[in-house]
Amino acid sequence: MADEWKAKQTLSTQEQTWMLLAARALQQDDKGLKLEVNGAEKTGAYAATIPGDALLQAPVTLTNTGLEPVSAAITTVAAPALPPAAGGEGFEISKTYYSLTGEEANITEVIQNERYVVVLEVTEADDWPAQLLVTDLLPAGFEIDNPSLVDSAALANFDWIGQTETAHLEFRSDRFVAAINRGEGENGTITLAYVVRAVTPGTYDLPAASVEDMYRPQLSARTAAGAMTVSTAP
Numbered sequence: 001m002a003d004e005w006k007a008k009q010t011l012s013t014q015e016q017t018w019m020l021l022a023a024r025a026l027q028q029d030d031k032g033l034k035l036e037v038n039g040a041e042k043t044g045a046y047a048a049t050i051p052g053d054a055l056l057q058a059p060v061t062l063t064n065t066g067l068e069p070v071s072a073a074i075t076t077v078a079a080p081a082l083p084p085a086a087g088g089e090g091f092e093i094s095k096t097y098y099s100l101t102g103e104e105a106n107i108t109e110v111i112q113n114e115r116y117v118v119v120l121e122v123t124e125a126d127d128w129p130a131q132l133l134v135t136d137l138l139p140a141g142f143e144i145d146n147p148s149l150v151d152s153a154a155l156a157n158f159d160w161i162g163q164t165e166t167a168h169l170e171f172r173s174d175r176f177v178a179a180i181n182r183g184e185g186e187n188g189t190i191t192l193a194y195v196v197r198a199v200t201p202g203t204y205d206l207p208a209a210s211v212e213d214m215y216r217p218q219l220s221a222r223t224a225a226g227a228m229t230v231s232t233a234p
Contacts, residue, residue: 002071010217034066041065052078084208088221092123095136095209095223102158107206109229110198115145117158118176122190122211122221129184131167131214134192136176137207141230145195147171164190198230 005011005019030045037046038061046062064070097105098117105116120136138144147169168179176194190211206228212220 010220012215012217014215032066033068033070034064035070036063036065037061083205083225084222086208086222086224088211088219090125090213090216090219091211091221093134093209093211093221093223094121095119096121098158107228108226109231111234112198112201112230112232115195115197118194118196119161120190120192120209122192124182124187124190126219127185127187130182130216132180132182132190132211133214134178134180134190134209134211136209138174138176138196139204139206139228141198141200141202141204141228142196143173143199144171144176145197147194158193161193162191163193166192201230201232203227203229 001022011019027045031043033044033046035042035046048060050060062072096119097107098119099105100115100117107116110116118136120134122132122134124130124132164180166178167181168177170177171194176192178192180190204227206226208222208225210220210222
């Protein structure tokens with residue numbers, strides 16, 4: 001199982017869940033482990049969450065004092081030093097902002113209470129059956145406006161959008177999420193749209209939108225990340 005895991009760069013959510021359940025079950029066999037943690041005796045499995053700065057100041061030394069070999073698993077979590085560039089495999093995804101009058105908008109600098117239509121377009125290289133998940137994280141200064149507005153007559157300038165039918169939609173406080181079922185032979189452009197409002201003045205990161213194949217996690221794509229500023233109205 002460990003060899004199979006190491007051979008894969010990405011795991012589906014289902015595979016991750018089964019791996020977690022397997023790891024929890026294997027912990028029952030760890031009661032007989034004998035370790036030393038920084039010189040202190042420890043019986044059974046050892047686990048700890050340590051901030052990076054604390055680990056640099058006080059490294060942890062683990063010693064196996066038993067007769068059986070011991071495996072160590074280390075997980076690191078950190079924010080990237082630079083925003084990730086656009087890219088991916090198997091998909092292409094774009095994100096475009098428009099004013100309510102239908103003109104393409106640059107949102108690097110916006111005014112509080114202004115509204116924009118976010119249009120996401122996804123193209124897929126393959127045409128096999130797939131369950132796709134499209135996620136667009138909101139910058140902290142934005143919130144999703146009336147979810148039904150895109151389908152209303154109020155946005156007559158966006159008749160060209162032709163939104164894709166979805167299996168599930170979520171308009172959360174911090175993101176837009178759409179689940180899409182694709183049948184065999186379907187790989188036309190996926191188009192999704194929603195309305196956001198600039199609410200809180202400040203300078204924020206502008207997260208990337210992403211698409212992934214739920215059961216082929218190696219196939220995914222994302223837009224470029226950036227930055228934006230929300231200013232108060234003059």
